[in-house]
Amino acid sequence: MERRTFLRGAVVGGSVAAFGGSLWHGVASAAPAQPGAGPYGALRSADANGILLPAGFSSRVVARSGQNVSGTSYKWHSAPDGGACFADGSGWIYVSNSEVSPSGGAGAVRFSSTGAITGAYRILSSTRNNCAGGATPWNTWLSCEEVDRGYVYETDPWGVKAAVRRDAMGRFKHEAAAADPVRQVVYLTEDVSDGCFYRFRPTTWGDLSSGTLEVARMGSGTSGTVTWAVVPDPSGATATRNQVSGAKRFNGGEGCYYADDTCWFTTKGDNRVWQYNAVTQALELAYDDSLVTGGGAPLTGVDNVTGASSGDLYVAEDGGSMEICLITPDDVVAPFLRISGQSSSEITGPAFSPDGRRLYFSSQRGTSGSSSGGITYEVTGPFRA
Template sequence: MDRRTLLRATVAGAAAFSGSLWSGAALAAPAQPGSSPYGPLGAADTNGIQLPAGFSSRVVARSRQQVGSTGYTWHDAPDGGACFAAGTGWIYVSNSEISLTGGASAVRFDATGNILSAYRILGNTNRNCAGGATPWGTWLSGEEVNRGYVYETYPEGGRAGVRRAALGRFSHEAAACDPDRQVIYLTEDEPTGCFYRFRPTVWSDLSAGTLEVLVAGTGTSGPVSWARVPDPDGSPTQTRDQVAGAKRFNGGEGCWYADGTCWFTTKGDNRVWAYDAVAQRIDLAYDDSLVSGSAPLTGVDNITGSRGGDLYVAEDGGNMEINIITPDEVVAPFLRITGQSSSEICGPAFSPDGSRLYFSSQRGTSGLSSGGITYEVRGPFR
């Protein structure tokens, strides 16, 4: 299997996407700057977003304003998000990274993208940052606080979110489900954080299971193993400090699983990592200090994958871009938000058919949590 085929297979997406399993070969090298398959960015549109030719944007929701004609007021500081199929349409869920009253909300769309409703799916939780979708249709919402929890929530509403303490108490960021090994990968937003996996006793039942931490050498590539975390409650000893040899990652952020590989990001060193779950090894997919010339992607944060096999990585700061990493190991800007330098891009997620990309600017033009904006981009995604 050549490198192009290998990367396309491993980032092809969740269960609805297809591709060949990882062959066990290491990544050839971290991605390098190059030309985007969509061409250069054009002038900013009326929403202040620069896009390639053929793409357009619209505002879906603004913090403290009504979502469409639903009567529901959108939350402050929109953060991690995901899309779920719902009838003939879909639902986009979004976390709120607000202290004590964070939680998550949802917007429901019909088959043509019209907004049908918006509503709360989780309330009165603490700094809900990122999370992840499960194969059984729930949203895992993580608290980015010391000894934070993960909550399992229900995108269609009508059911209260459930605290899932078995997934560990630490500064949670993202989660990604691996249905092949029946585990959930978890990132930790600490300068000396770890990379975890949770093995439910019964797949799809997150009430009980085993929390493990990745153990490896000090290098950026090579074989790894997993060790059980003795006390997932993290008190009095933090989960990251309970296992000797646990590998440290500088500020874990986004996490995305696709067909044998879990891709995750670390903001402290602007890296995208690839964990090969078949061969049990890690490699670097991107490192801004190893690029030739100027690095297009900095402030590495949330990550998602497309049906066409590309990774989309959002920036917290940087140039306020979402960058694409292609199967050719090319990294390039896909879009740029202008006039919002005091914000960050959060929650990139594709609609189930892959034709629309949702994301938020957490603080919008004001630079305040009350200024968040959630967008949709449509166009000829490959």
């Protein structure tokens, strides 16, 4: 069964709805994705922004670290990282983390219905190494600290309400979060070489102030049935990953994305994209660069991930060829874009505007290779529905 079945109708970016539709009952595991021709064709020569794109697509620079966002007095933050889009009337907001310490946090850019920038502002301050995160169905942004015993902060994309630290979601080296409104849990990844895959079950859905942190358990293989065990002490006085016997280990958890009963997440240490079927509680590989046949792997350094309503997954590279690659519903992996001249950077924060017509992302260290050289981009073009 094709992945498009599961992502069709998903709201891309900030809001995640509860979806019906077909499930994976009784479907055999498919082989991980293999290289092939992408749906948009070959990449053209680099444009004026140094980005190689397929025909029909164009890019623009939205913001640069240390410089005022166009038309505003807000200086864009250093080391832009994880991001998401939120509907804002007829326009939208793109939020972006800042992966620096001690003054990380997150900022936001507001757009009109035409894509014009109408504002920019801070939504979280005085936190550390805010790497990835995730949007909630109630339109907040979970900003995750990638430090030992780091926290999750729930923030307001509009910058009106004060950010709130969500201690119950556990203290560990947080990376990304993805909300599952059907099972009413939030999936969480951990960026260490022997990290775990978690889910947080709030006492009341929509309120993250209390609840239960659970860790995935499974055999040593790359596919199988997952069970969930309660983490006794989410405060992390003893590392959360070491509290439950048999917890499944993952080599450097990175991006995390949920749509229609499936959670995809990446592990950078072994260049894998995993897919967790929340209905059958089965885990398997969607991509593994060591299993690519017939030549070099097009996707390495897997990191942040997002999805489109077409069923395509967009996976950003940390290193590699500085590409965002897509994995199609029929399990073909191919480059969608490449950033040239920025080999000392990484691509972060891919997220689609609510209408799916614009893709936002950042080069965390830009051409300088420094956190102060970050660049945030927008790509527009004929994205397939």
